[in-house]
Amino acid sequence: MKNRIGNSHIEALRKQFKKYLNDNYEHLKDKSVIYSDSFYPYRHDIGMDFWDIFIDDNSLRKARELLEIKFSNEKSHKNPRRNSYGYMRTFKIFKEFIDNTYGSVGGYIEFAKTNQPPKIEKMVIEKVPRTKKAKDARPDVLRPSCEEVDRYLLAWEQLENYALQESALNKLFYQTYPDNKDIDDVLVKVSVLNDFYSTNIFSPFKVAKHIIDLDIDERLAAGDITLVNEIARVDMDNGTVKNFYSFATKYCSHHKPLDFPIYDSYVDRLLRYFRDVDGFYSFNNHDIKDYVKFKKILLEFSKFYNLESYNLKDIDKYLWQLGKEKFPKKY
Structure with a gap:
């Protein structure tokens, strides 16, 4: 297809895409x-015709794979796989522009074959009407x-502070103190x-004592997800009940990450979005704070x-x- 479209048409399309x-x-800072x-494969041979990249999702995946191979042979790319996913994001936006x-x-x-570049530049780009459901997309x-x-799992591997934190917690929970019988542990x-x-x-001892009293080890081993909300609700000395829900999900998850996904405000926001x-x-906002329902929501999301080839830990990182x-x- 490439040889059917001249450079003047490409330049007109670039201006149209910029608009x-x-x-x-x-709102994006990296528009430039x-x-x-988006036109990198037009300027460089990646082993695939430029126009063939934007046919469907399979062609986009093929282009990413070819880019990773190309970047692996170039010294300027220190992380070929990560770089290829960066271009993949760009290609998806360009495909969206072409399709819309x-x-x-x-x-x-077909349009370019029968219309000169000036008409392409002046063409009014109408936004695709959104459904009522997607009005806030x-x-x-x-x-x-x-x-x-x-792409985000790859990015996670580059977050050295989080990787080391996870490593330290794994050593603490899996090797040093795997059980929950001793208050010190x-x-x-x-x-x-x-x-x-x-x-x-604000009172770690009170929470630790609460966990000891619940005698959680057998239930943890069995993957009993009803345990999370029980750990979360702690009776305080002043008679109030605190709900340490996010903490409880993390505590259980660091014992059995594949059975106990982590709740976080960012995860909450994305699921609702x-x-x-x-x-x-279909779920109500407050359902996310019911751990049994929360895990069901994540499974339905996958x-x-x-995304069922990924475990819940992967989905959480993403x-x-x-x-x-x-x-x-916003603070």
Whole structure:
């Protein structure tokens, strides 16, 4: 297809794409990078025709794989896999532009064959009407997919502080103090988790004593998820009841991460967002604070977006990073 479209048409399409970015992605700081990188395969041979990249999801995946191979042979790319996923994000946005404007890459080819560049530049780009369900959809929050999960899992590996923190916690929970019978052992684990995750537990001893009283080891081993809400609710000395829900999910998860997914405000925000945009599963906001329902919501999320090849720990890493990036807390 490439030889059917001249450089003058490409330049007109670039200008059109730039306008699309400014109109639809004005909040992004890297628009100039997206604008440039989207045409990288046009300027460089990656082993695949430029237009063939934007046909469907399979062609996008193939292009990413070819980019990773190409970057692996170039000294300037220190992390070929991560870099290839960066371009993948750009290609998805460009494909969205082509599909929204011309219906498909084939539609653009046909249009370009019968129209000169000035007409392309002046063409009015109409925004695709959104359904009522997706009225609050953000174009920078990409639909969950294997490619997106892989990209964020790769990014996680580059977060040295979190990787070392996870390593330290694994050693503490798996090797040093795997059981929950001794108050000293539990107090150390509660205190370290509270410090690492800033879970706002002002009385670690009270929480540790509560865990000892619940006698949780057999239930943990059995993957009894009803345990989480019991650990979370702690009777304080002043007669009040505190709900340390986020902490309780983390405490159980660090014993059995594949059975006990972690609740976090970022994960909460993303689950509600994708519910409102895609309707992946019906639930109320407060259901996320019921751990049995929370795990069910995550499983339905994985099923809806075909992410069942990933475990719940992987999904947590993906959602946490995406939520932190797209919905940062305002202090």
